[in-house]
Amino acid sequence: MTIRAVLIGLAQGLALVAMIGCSGGSALAASFSSEASLGDSDLALQGAGTASYMLWDVYDAALYAPAEASQDAIINAEVPMSLLLEYRRDVDVEDIRKATRAALDDQYEEEEREALRPKIEAIQNAMTDVTDGDRYRLDWDPDVPRLSLSLNGDTRFESDDGELARVYFGIWLAEPPLSDELRAALLSRTE
Numbered sequence: 001m002t003i004r005a006v007l008i009g010l011a012q013g014l015a016l017v018a019m020i021g022c023s024g025g026s027a028l029a030a031s032f033s034s035e036a037s038l039g040d041s042d043l044a045l046q047g048a049g050t051a052s053y054m055l056w057d058v059y060d061a062a063l064y065a066p067a068e069a070s071q072d073a074i075i076n077a078e079v080p081m082s083l084l085l086e087y088r089r090d091v092d093v094e095d096i097r098k099a100t101r102a103a104l105d106d107q108y109e110e111e112e113r114e115a116l117r118p119k120i121e122a123i124q125n126a127m128t129d130v131t132d133g134d135r136y137r138l139d140w141d142p143d144v145p146r147l148s149l150s151l152n153g154d155t156r157f158e159s160d161d162g163e164l165a166r167v168y169f170g171i172w173l174a175e176p177p178l179s180d181e182l183r184a185a186l187l188s189r190t191e
Contacts, residue, residue, distance in 0.1 A: 032062040032084065039141050041066060041080040049185025050088075051178075059087045061172070063186040071190035075173050077166035083138040083186075087130045097124050103171045103178045119164045123149060126157035140165040 036043045043064035051058045065074050065081040073079045100120065104113055126149060130136070137150045147165040149157040159165075170177075177183035 031060070036064040036082050038064075038080045038082055038139055039144065039146075041141065041143075043080060043082060044189070046074065046190060047184075047186045047188035049182045051182050057088045058091065059085045061085050061182060061186060063172075069190070071187055074187065074190060075170070077140055077162060077169055078142060080141045080143065081139070081169065083169060083172065085136045085138075087134045087136075088132060090131045091129065093124075093127050093129045096127060096130075099178060100124065100171055103176075104167075106176050107170065107174055116163075116167055119159075119161060120167070122159070123157050123164065123168060127151075128156075138168065140169065 032045060032048050034045050036045075044067035046063040046065050046069075048060065048062040050060050062084045063074075063081065064084075065079050069079045069081075074081060104116070104120065108116065127136075128151065130151070135152055139146070139148045139150075142162060142165070145160045145162055145165075147157075147159045147161060147168070148155055172178055172186060173183060
């Protein structure tokens with residue numbers, strides 16, 4: 001393997017780990033529905049943004065929760081919510097895992113991360129490579145309780161674990177998030 005090939009592979013791997021940019025606003029929010037439903041709950045669009053790395057837009061994201069939900073209730077997974085990720089380019093599942101690990105490394109001490117590892121691995125083992133146009137949907141309904149992950153409408157993972165819901169949504173919503181700009185865009189309605 002040449003040094004150039006190694007550098008290209010490293011750059012691709014870092015593409016999702018270092019999501020530092022985000023664009024958003026009303027134009028992007030208009031491309032998502034203003035409402036969604038989850039079981040018996042009607043959810044309102046809380047905000048939308050685009051996760052970018054350098055010059056590349058990686059995915060558009062939209063967060064839905066009850067219209068009256070507070071930011072704290074959303075961040076703590078106390079209300080029903082959905083997070084949609086619509087990919088704008090092909091992404092290897094290993095890059096998604098790297099980005100998740102990077103966010104969790106920043107949010108949790110090593111002992112806490114190790115305790116969470118089996119739960120995180122369970123949801124990530126249900127994930128696969130994505131191509132341009134694929135859509136992951138992460139849903140949480142604390143009343144059931146039910147956490148689910150679907151890809152293009154096919155359910156790939158389900159759990160009743162509220163802690164996992166809080167932690168996994170926290171990749172985008174907790175402090176520090178995967179991207180400060182994307183977090184602000186997703187929570188823009190609650191601020």
